[in-house]
Amino acid sequence: xxxxxxxxxxxxxxxxxxxxxxxxxxxxxxxxxxxxxxxxxxxxxxxxxxxxxxxxxxxxxxxxxxxxxxxxxxxxxxxxxxxxxxxxxxxxxxxxxxxxxxxxxxxxxxxxxxxxxxxxxxxxxxxxxxxxxxxxxxxxxxxxxxxxxxxxxxxxxxxxxxxxxxxxxxxxxxxxxxxxxxxxxxxx
Amino acid sequence: xxxxxxxxxxxxxxxxxxxxxxxxxxxxxxxxxxxxxxxxxxxxxxxxxxxxxxxxxxxxxxxxxxxxxxxxxxxxxxxxxxxxxxxxxxxxxxxxxxxxxxxxxxxxxxxxxxxxx
Ligand SMILES: [Zn+2]
Numbered sequence: 190x191x192x193x194x195x196x197x198x199x200x201x202x203x204x205x206x207x208x209x210x211x212x213x214x215x216x217x218x219x220x221x222x223x224x225x226x227x228x229x230x231x232x233x234x235x236x237x238x239x240x241x242x243x244x245x246x247x248x249x250x251x252x253x254x255x256x257x258x259x260x261x262x263x264x265x266x267x268x269x270x271x272x273x274x275x276x277x278x279x280x281x282x283x284x285x286x287x288x289x290x291x292x293x294x295x296x297x298x299x300x301x302x303x304x305x306x307x308x309x310x311x312x313x314x315x316x317x318x319x320x321x322x323x324x325x326x327x328x329x330x331x332x333x334x335x336x337x338x339x340x341x342x343x344x345x346x347x348x349x350x351x352x353x354x355x356x357x358x359x360x361x362x363x364x365x366x367x368x369x370x371x372x373x374x375x376x377x
Numbered sequence: 378x379x380x381x382x383x384x385x386x387x388x389x390x391x392x393x394x395x396x397x398x399x400x401x402x403x404x405x406x407x408x409x410x411x412x413x414x415x416x417x418x419x420x421x422x423x424x425x426x427x428x429x430x431x432x433x434x435x436x437x438x439x440x441x442x443x444x445x446x447x448x449x450x451x452x453x454x455x456x457x458x459x460x461x462x463x464x465x466x467x468x469x470x471x472x473x474x475x476x477x478x479x480x481x482x483x484x485x486x487x488x489x490x491x492x493x494x
Contacts, residue, residue, distance in 0.1 A: 243387055258439035259385050315391045330386070331394055332437035 193268065196297035196357035204368030206303035210361060214298040215271035216351070217264040219278065221287035223256075231281035235274060236264060246326045246341055255328045255341060263339070263351070268293055297357035301364060302347040307377035309367045310340055310348050318348075318377060334363045379447075384457050386439035398432030401444050402463055423487070426450055428473055428480050430465055433457075446473060 193213055201209035221228050229240045237249030241256040248254075253265040266274060271291045278289045301309055307318040314331045317323065318340075328341040336356040343349040352360045379392040399422065406418035423429070429449050434442045444462070446455040446469050455476065456469045465482065473480055 258441060261439075315393055316388075329388065330438045330440075337437050 193294065196354045197361055200361060202361070202365040202368065204305075204365070204370050205373045206301055206305035206309045206368045208361065208364040208368055209300050209302070210357070211298040211300060211349075213268035214293065214296070215266040215268040215274070216291075216293045216296050216298075217266070217271055217275055217278070218257075218290050218292045219262045219264060219287065220260050221282070221285060223260060223262065225285070228282060228285065228287065231278060232262070232264075235277050235281065236266070244328055246328050246343075248326070253341075253343075255339070257328075257330065257339070265298075295354055297352050297354045297360060299350040299352070299360060299364065300343070300347055301350060301368075302344075304346060305368070305373060305377075306346050306348050308374040309364065310350075311377065312367045312374070313363060314338070314340065316340065320377070333360060336360065379452055379454070381433060381443075381445050381447075381454060382457050383435040383438060383441065384443050384459055385441040386435065388435075388438065390435055390438055394435060394437040396434040396436040398434055398442060401430040401432050402465075423485065425485060428455070428477060428485060430485065432460070448477075 195210065195212045197210040199210055199212040201207060223240055232254065233239055236252040236254055238247040238252055238254045240262070241247045241254055244256055246253050246255045251267055255263040255265065257263050264274065271293050275289050275291050282289065311318045313334045316329050316331050323329065323342055325342050325345065328339060330337070330339045332338060333350065333352060336352055336359060338350050338352040338360065341349040350360065380389050381395060383390050403418060406414040427448055427450055429447060431445050431447070432442060433445050442460040443457055444460060445457045446465060447453060453476065455473045458466050458469055470482060
């Protein structure tokens, strides 16, 4: 037997904003025709959340469904619920041209929180993080310095960042540097 | 900095989010084609000074391939459009002609009179 461990075991760093690795998070990639009514029904009944519109995230309790591309969703949920969710979705979508995979342990999840969260993200990604361009439950895939990452405005002043597990240490280090006291931007 | 609007996820992506995919609308050479056709498909590329059609991929983003029409001299972008087409759509042609009245698609295709400018 083994116990699942997250990429960086919940490490955090406090500067003018706070970086935290979120520990174990469940994540499922679903690819298919997002305009399909049956698929929408299966996702809503399994997660409680509707299929999100372009670059949006819908939530229901501790489940969130994120729009990743015109044919891709990322379902976020408790780590120990992921396998059962994959089974439920696979069963519900049998016969459809879809792909449902548990990618929990292939990703690292971080939060960037505090007044300076938008400024920190804007240091590292070529994205407009102004409130009117990036509101609550907006999601934007981009790059974080040198690696691909997804940015989700999960709460006021909190940005949840999803990146590949293989670059988790890099993500934590570059975020930690960007929140260092004395490097405040004060733009957003 | 080149900025292209990704037609799949709708964001204005700067070139650091994108991967260049080279000339658009190539004709694939396949079984039964002669050497000249394969040479053209594999090696022969346009290098216009002016209007050009290219493939780009939103690599640090939604991951989709798309097409872009832009000017190689000024970096002016005339528009981006779906990857699921073998020729530029009319609205892209129209927006190029609005800015370059003397330009014709046949110039770019190599069947026209002169250089595409
Ligand atoms: Zn895109």
